[in-house]
Amino acid sequence: xxxxxxxRLRSCGRLPxxxxxxxxxxxxxxxxxxxxxxxxxLLLLGGCHSGDSRTPTDEDPLVISAALxxxxxxxxxxxxxxxxxxxxxxxxxxxxxxxxxxxxxxLAGGGVEGEGTSRAPDVVISSAMPWQMARVNEGLAxxxxxxxxxxxxxxxxxxxxxxxxxxxxxVMAYRLDLSRHMLPPQTHGDLxxxxxxxxxxxxxKVTTYSPLSSGVGYTLAQQDARYSSRFWELVGAMGRVxxxxxxxxxxxxxxxxxxxxxxxxxxxxxxxxxxxxxxxxVIVQVPRDYSLVLMRMAFVHRDAPHVxxxxxxxxxxxxxxxxxxxxxxxxLFSVLPGVTGPxxxxxxxxxxxxxLYPILPNATLLAFVDPARREAFTDHWRAxxxxxxxxxxxxxxxxxxxxxx
Amino acid sequence: MIxxxxxxxxxxxxxxxxxxxxxxLALMVEAWVSSQRAAARAFDAQLQAxxxxxxxxxxxxxxxxxxxxxxxxxxxxxTDSQAxxxxxxxxxxxxxxxxxxxxxxxxxWQQALDEGGMSRDLTTTLGELRxxxxxVASAGWVTxxxxxxxxxxxxxxxxxxxxxxxxxxxxxxxxxxxxxxxLMGLTMRAALSPLRRLRRQIRGRGADDFxxxxxxxxxELHELAQALDHLFARQRQGREDLLRFTADASHxxxxxxxxxxxxxxxxxxxxxxxxxxxxxxxxxxRAEDTSRLAGQLLSLARLxxxxxxxxxxxxxxxxxxxxxxxxxxxxxxxxxHDLGLGSxxxxxxxxxxxxxxLREALGNLIDNALRYTPTGCEITLHLxxxxxxxxxxxxxxxxxxxxxxxxxxxxxxxxxxxxxTEGSGLGLAIVDTTARRMGARVQFANRSPQGLxxxxxxxxxxxxxxxxxxxxxxxxPGEST
Numbered sequence: 020x021x022x023x024x025x026x027r028l029r030s031c032g033r034l035p036x037x038x039x040x041x042x043x044x045x046x047x048x049x050x051x052x053x054x055x056x057x058x059x060x061l062l063l064l065g066g067c068h069s070g071d072s073r074t075p076t077d078e079d080p081l082v083i084s085a086a087l088x089x090x091x092x093x094x095x096x097x098x099x100x101x102x103x104x105x106x107x108x109x110x111x112x113x114x115x116x117x118x119x120x121x122x123x124x125x126l127a128g129g130g131v132e133g134e135g136t137s138r139a140p141d142v143v144i145s146s147a148m149p150w151q152m153a154r155v156n157e158g159l160a161x162x163x164x165x166x167x168x169x170x171x172x173x174x175x176x177x178x179x180x181x182x183x184x185x186x187x188x189x190v191m192a193y194r195l196d197l198s199r200h201m202l203p204p205q206t207h208g209d210l211x212x213x214x215x216x217x218x219x220x221x222x223x224k225v226t227t228y229s230p231l232s233s234g235v236g237y238t239l240a241q242q243d244a245r246y247s248s249r250f251w252e253l254v255g256a257m258g259r260v261x262x263x264x265x266x267x268x269x270x271x272x273x274x275x276x277x278x279x280x281x282x283x284x285x286x287x288x289x290x291x292x293x294x295x296x297x298x299x300x301v302i303v304q305v306p307r308d309y310s311l312v313l314m315r316m317a318f319v320h321r322d323a324p325h326v327x328x329x330x331x332x333x334x335x336x337x338x339x340x341x342x343x344x345x346x347x348x349x350x351l352f353s354v355l356p357g358v359t360g361p362x363x364x365x366x367x368x369x370x371x372x373x374x375l376y377p378i379l380p381n382a383t384l385l386a387f388v389d390p391a392r393r394e395a396f397t398d399h400w401r402a403x404x405x406x407x408x409x410x411x412x413x414x415x416x417x418x419x420x421x422x423x424x
Numbered sequence: 425m426i427x428x429x430x431x432x433x434x435x436x437x438x439x440x441x442x443x444x445x446x447x448x449l450a451l452m453v454e455a456w457v458s459s460q461r462a463a464a465r466a467f468d469a470q471l472q473a474x475x476x477x478x479x480x481x482x483x484x485x486x487x488x489x490x491x492x493x494x495x496x497x498x499x500x501x502x503t504d505s506q507a508x509x510x511x512x513x514x515x516x517x518x519x520x521x522x523x524x525x526x527x528x529x530x531x532x533w534q535q536a537l538d539e540g541g542m543s544r545d546l547t548t549t550l551g552e553l554r555x556x557x558x559x560v561a562s563a564g565w566v567t568x569x570x571x572x573x574x575x576x577x578x579x580x581x582x583x584x585x586x587x588x589x590x591x592x593x594x595x596x597x598x599x600x601x602x603x604x605x606x607l608m609g610l611t612m613r614a615a616l617s618p619l620r621r622l623r624r625q626i627r628g629r630g631a632d633d634f635x636x637x638x639x640x641x642x643x644e645l646h647e648l649a650q651a652l653d654h655l656f657a658r659q660r661q662g663r664e665d666l667l668r669f670t671a672d673a674s675h676x677x678x679x680x681x682x683x684x685x686x687x688x689x690x691x692x693x694x695x696x697x698x699x700x701x702x703x704x705x706x707x708x709x710r711a712e713d714t715s716r717l718a719g720q721l722l723s724l725a726r727l728x729x730x731x732x733x734x735x736x737x738x739x740x741x742x743x744x745x746x747x748x749x750x751x752x753x754x755x756x757x758x759x760x761h762d763l764g765l766g767s768x769x770x771x772x773x774x775x776x777x778x779x780x781x782l783r784e785a786l787g788n789l790i791d792n793a794l795r796y797t798p799t800g801c802e803i804t805l806h807l808x809x810x811x812x813x814x815x816x817x818x819x820x821x822x823x824x825x826x827x828x829x830x831x832x833x834x835x836x837x838x839x840x841x842x843x844x845t846e847g848s849g850l851g852l853a854i855v856d857t858t859a860r861r862m863g864a865r866v867q868f869a870n871r872s873p874q875g876l877x878x879x880x881x882x883x884x885x886x887x888x889x890x891x892x893x894x895x896x897x898x899x900x901p902g903e904s905t
Contacts, residue, residue, distance in 0.1 A: 153524065156508050156509060156524070156525070157525060157550075158508065158549070158550040177506050178506045178508075245495075381499060381502065381506075382498040382499045382501060382502030382506075382509050383495035383496065383498055383499045384495075385495075385498045385509060385524060386493045386494065386495035386497075386498050387495070388524070389492075389493045389522055389524060390522070391490070391491060391492060391493070391521065391522040392492045392493050392522075395490075395492050
């Protein structure tokens with residue numbers, strides 16, 4: 020137990036966490052009748068046990084690989100540290116693609132043992148819902164159980180392996196300057212009309228998520244295309260005003276704040292609302308016809324080095340306590356019924372009405388990561404954005420561009 | 425000795441358990457198999473639907489297949505139970521057009537796949553998969569490469585559905601068993617209640633209560649109740665016999681004792697030693713008679729307890745009748761009557777009875793005739809054979825008996841309705857009892873123009889056979905005449 024972490028790793032090897040749980044589970048069954056032997060076994064196995072189940076230490080903390088801004092989630096992490104001061108954690112704020120890479124990075128076999136890149140993260144949080152679903156479908160998540168899991172809404176979990184724990188409306192945002200020249204858009208139709216009629220003012224001043232290089236942007240575009248057949252017209256109109264493509268909401272917000280952009284489409288409401296509070300020049304508009312809702316998903320990695328700590332974190336995240344922090348101190352909106360605070364899904368629904376269309380964690384998301392489908396969709400999007408019309412209807416329909424018959 | 429052998433309730437319960445156990449096992453196996461089958465059918469249909477949906481999305485551009493996986497197909501594939509889903513679209517050469525998961529599909533399966541489709545179970549690192557494949561070819565202007573659509577999902581949904589179907593059948597079955605048990609208990613309570621009633625009734629009877637049962641019983645218990653009733657009747661009869669016998673015995677002893685008393689008083693009153701001697705002689709004779717009578721009564725009493733199987737020697741009835749007749753004719757009391765023998769059969773009639781008992785009965789009958797007929801009357805003894813029976817009759821030409829009194833003549837203290845005699849009224853009763861002991865029957869009938877005939881029917885000994893059989897006379901001799 021006094022061994023340094025590196026040596027411990029070598030002595031037990033890179034055994035998957037499963038090994039540790041097997042040892043600890045079988046042990047009492049075999050030797051429970053004779054207590055002294057049990058104690059002896061515990062003493063002998065103690066080193067390997069603690070080394071393999073790996074209680075997080077300062078040198079080897081619980082790693083959370085997340086596509087979630089640290090300053091947004093900081094209150095939640097603080098609450099966790101307060102509740103579990105013995106669990107040191109490292110929050111790695113990454114892009115969705117980096118997060119997805121980190122999930123499978125250790126499986127590729129590259130990297131030196133013990134190095135950060137080759138080990139799996141403990142907890143994975145990402146807003147790129149289709150990719151999270153795909154990894155879970157591939158069996159890379161641990162199934163959890165417990166009272167917090169059972170209380171979690173059925174529609175916001177899949178196989179008890181992955182949990183959608185936020186409820187973030189997708190919004191439009193505009194700079195105050197815009198409203199001096201035109202009526203700010205309130206619906207997708209308004210936006211389309213503005214892009215068509217006010218191209219003089221708006222050219223180069225519109226921004227949106229890139230469906231080509233951002234997982235979130237791609238997901239939102241796919242979902243938009245599923246809900247509205249006129250989405251492609253909007254894409255074409257955005258292309259005509261030379262819309263700038265960004266990969267993060269933060270970049271779009273900063274652009275608006277600095278005056279580079281006047282209008283942003285498909286921003287994550289969670290970030291935008293907080294940002295708008297501090298930047299009065301940015302106005303957030305929840306579309307009044309329909310508004311997509313993105314749900315960030317978290318799971319415990321199958322090969323998590325700190326299984327127990329990771330499960331503790333996710334349970335805390337889903338617990339009343341965690342969700343109260345989420346609803347009270349972060350703009351992520353809690354979906355847990357009974358939680359009160361300024362940011363809850365229930366409250367959002369009463370404010371915005373029934374036009375919220377959450378993207379639910381279910382198997383349909385798996386289609387979005389299908390390479391052939393993705394390629395067809397991005398090809399079509401690019402063509403529309405660049406003003407080409409010549410694409411057959413079948414591709415539009417097949418890729419979800421048209422509403423289902 | 426009553427031995428308790430098992431319990432009806434336990435036996436019925438045991439049968440119920442065995443029946444339910446065997447039946448239940450069969451039912452459970454059936455339910456398990458059919459729930460598995462039903463779940464498999466339901467989920468295979470989902471697989472087929474998903475495969476079809478993906479197949480519909482295949483497009484051929486210039487003869488080259490392209491597929492854009494429809495999102496709905498994956499939701500169908502995942503089902504409500506959120507199974508892991510797998511899909512692959514391959515061309516006939518095994519090249520992948522689209523797939524979500526590197527599951528290796530055995531080449532043999534790929535080659536065997538035809539338009540009919542194929543369902544297979546495949547074990548992967550993530551557990552068991554149920555696969556369904558469909559081969560899609562589309563007619564077209566240019567030659568088109570057919571594609572294979574493979575879809576699959578993990579088995580949680582099937583298992584959960586099968587389990588819930590099975591649990592439902594199981595709970596139904598358990599409820600049925602419990603209900604059957606309760607009903608069985610109630611039925612048994614109800615079925616055994618007549619027995620309980622009977623038990624209560626018998627327990628509640630007084631020690632000397634031999635009256636027939638008055639109980640409502642089901643058909644199954646009727647024979648038992650009847651047997652009990654017969655037992656009571658026999659006991660009643662036995663008790664009555666005993667009482668009558670005791671009364672008879674007392675009566676028989678009382679008369680000679682009274683005579684002794686009289687003779688001894690007369691002797692004491694005189695002072696002549698000769699008269700003393702005479703009295704003593706008479707006392708002695710009387711005492712001898714009395715002791716003989718007491719001895720006979722004792723024997724009679726013992727006879728009641730004698731084993732009926734005991735063999736008795738056969739004796740000649742004709743000789744006995746002659747002896748008795750001669751004995752009585754010589755007596756002083758018969759002097760005023762005309763006591764005679766009627767017809768006697770030539771051959772000997774053998775009967776298996778106690779000689780002394782028959783003598784006693786016959787004597788009683790003669791004594792009776794002498795006592796109840798006026799002087800000068802004719803008393804004749806007849807003996808004849810009728811079938812297996814000997815017919816011994818004592819006929820007098822006295823006044824006879826009122827027809828109404830005939831039936832009760834055999835009962836004690838009847839005296840044929842007459843109060844004018846010195847008889848005790850027990851003579852014929854003793855005859856009746858004795859006859860019954862011997863297996864004989866007594867019949868009383870008035871004669872015309874006047875007189876009474878008492879007939880004693882005695883079963884004849886079966887010469888070559890077991891003589892005890894004679895006691896078990898089946899035919900009532902009275903009815904045969």
